[in-house]
Amino acid sequence: MKISKQERREAKQLFRSCVNNGLLDENRVRQAVQAVITQKPRGFMGILSQLQRLVKLDLERRTAKVESATTLSPQEQAAVQSSLVAKYGPGLNLTFAQNPALLGGLRIQVGSDVYDGSVRERLDNLREAF
Amino acid sequence: MSNLLQEIEAQISGVKTAVTRQNVGIVREIGDGVAKIEGLTDAMLNEMLDFGNGVIGLALNLEETEVGAIILGDYTGVREGQEVRTTGKLLQVPVGKGLLGRVVNSLGQPVDGKGPIKSDVNYPVEKIAPGIIKRKSVSQPLQTGIMAVDAMIPIGRGQRELIIGDRSTGKTTIGVDTIINQARINKAAEAAGEKDFRPIYSIYVAVGQKQSNVARVISVLEEAGAMPYTIIVTATASDSATNQYLAPFAGASMGEWFMDNGMDALIIFDDLSKHAVAYRQVSLILKRPSGREAYPGDVFYLHSRLLERCARVSERYGNGSLTGLPIIETQAGDVSAYIPTNVISITDGQIYLETDLFYQGIRPAISVGLSVSRVGSAAQIKAMKQVAGRIKGDLAQFRELAAFAQFGSDLDAKTQAQLERGKRIVEVFKQPQYNPLPVEVQAAILWTVQNGFMDDVPVDKIKDFQAKLTDYLSSRKADLMGKISKEKALSDALVAELKATVTEFKQTYK
Helix, strand or coil, X not given: CCCCHHHHHHHHHHHHHCEECCEECHHHHHHHHHHHHHHCCXXXXXXXXXXXXXXXXXXXXXXXXXXXXXXXXXXXXXHHHHHHHHHHCCCCEEEEEECHHHCCXXXXXXXXXXXXXXXXXXXXXXHHHC | CHHHHHHHHHHHHHHCCCCXXXXXXXXXXXXXXXXXXXXXXXXXXXXXXXXXXXXXXXXXXXXXXXXXXXXXXXXXXXXXXXXXXXXXXXCEEEECHHHCCCEECCCCCECCCCCCCCCCEEEECCCCCCCCCCECCCCCEECCCCHHHHHHCCEECCCECEEEECCCCCHHHHHHHHHHHHHHHHHHHHHHCCCCCCCEEEEEEEECCCHHHHHHHHHHHXXXXXXXXXXXXXXXXXXXXXXXXXXXXXXXXXXHHHHHCCCEEEEEEECHHHHHHHHHHHHHHCCCCECHHHCECCHHHHHHHHHCCCCEECHHHCCCEEEEEXXXXXXXXXXXXXXXXXXXXXXXXXXXXXXXXXXXXXXXCECCCCCEECCHHHHCCHHHHHHXXXXXXXXXXXXXXXXXXXXXCCCCHHHHHHHHHHHHHHHHHCCCCCCCXXXXXXXXXXXXXXXCCCCCCCHXXXXXXXXXXXXXXXXXXXXXXXXXXXXXXXXXXXXHHHHHHHHHHHXXXX
16 A cells, blocks of 8 residues: 555654653554544545554564573573663563574564674574685 | 784684674565665665675665665565665775776676686775865876877866767777777887886776677777776676666776876776666666656766766876766767766767768768867877867868858869868878777878878878878888877977978879
8 A cells, every 4th residue: 555645744743742751652652543543534544554654663663572592581681681771771672582593692683783692693604704 | 922912812802703783674675676674774875785695785765764775686586574784884896907807797796707806905886086186187198099089179188078979870989999099009108118108097887788789899809909908897788777877886996996096097988878777767766756857866966976086186196097988879969868968067078979970981970060178188299289270170161161162163262272171181080990090190190181282182092092101101100100209299300301201102102
């Protein structure tokens, strides 16, 4: 579906109005979506899908995905969390996942930044070096 | 001892695999060599992107939520959802003397099957042209070996002279002739062991050409022995538009290396019309707004920043130069189209080739009235200035008279003489392709025609007379030619000698 410039602009305005102190206010987003659905302004489908995309990108930006080969102990999780919050500020959602393909070490992705200290990555780098 | 410690330290730090931050994105859209990538928040303009499996891209559009990138090389392996990384590097090509004699693509990779390129220096493809302080005005000649060009539209080192004309009017031939002449001069000087001789290295950039045409140019250059002084950069019609867009910039970087290292180089962009078309394709797929003839708004800047890189730098900065000969193909002689007017206004003059002249047998089909060189006359050698100073005016006058004389046959003796002289000058300027002439021979022949020694030779015999005179001058009177090329001017003594020589030749000519 093609989203027009006007719809993009309105979605952007809507998104801005939902931001409070630099952080996205979830309740306001819900209210905004409700309001758009009930009022049905011109091109509301385009506005909603663009808003959804903006919210998705914002969530991704503030989500830290921590992957490890084995499950991390609560102390280790707390250590990772505190160092990430120190770097990226508050409002960071952490998800912990297990990925045996990493073989060992951690892979942390925050938005489009990736910190890869896994054994898998090092092996790949080694293979490329040859 | 401290060296050893440093070495060990460096090796240890190399082994330590510190976790580094990487910036990644996900391919969201892919088509026609252009990808839209979500993420990549740290991407810089014109940065190289790593698509994995050796495929690289170039970030051209930085938008609010995504990055538009062109893919260099094979884009059929790139999939939606694939991870892309930034590299923090600009696109670079190998430069240096190791490229001479080679045929490379727009990334500087060899395509001639002669093994890897020997080069340890890389230059970024997009480079800012030398500034005002570094520059110097054009003052040294670049001999094309084409008499009509060297006499009437002289080109200097560091100049940008546009070659413009319809299809098949001999545009490429002028470029190839110039390359061959540089190789001839370089070889002669090397054989004579001249100390302060400055060779000119040539770069031929083929953009959007047929592969067969490029192969033909290569074989002509090989036959003429010009390849050891030439680099060929190809992005043929079958290469992707992204590669065609990059090829002239890659060629300019290779030329700039010669300029930066105090050498002289010549670059031929064949041709910039196709380059503009390739850039239009890339821009439209990137969804940039289009303007006149659907070209993007920055198509002028595209060519101006490319051609500004051709320059002459002053002694303090190495005294090098890069001469540019861009080629533009017009449609039905229309020089007022968008791209031709752009490039005409950027360059320091143009050589305009006409279809009509070409089919009248006047080859090279240079239209004297519309061709001009804005800075080259400062670079012409004195001998040439002495004999060719008035020739452009004479020819223009002849054209006017010839048009007038068609209506009536009763002409006074002076007009008749002017017409006859004009016909002979036109005849003298005809020159077969791939046959450049040394400048001293050009000067001697022009002196002969200007001083009336050809007036009693029938017009249809002029070519024969000229060929035999050239032979005579370069074989029997080589020392006279040597003197002219050394003195670079026709002194009274030389003129007297030249007069005696031509008179002597005319007695033997039948």
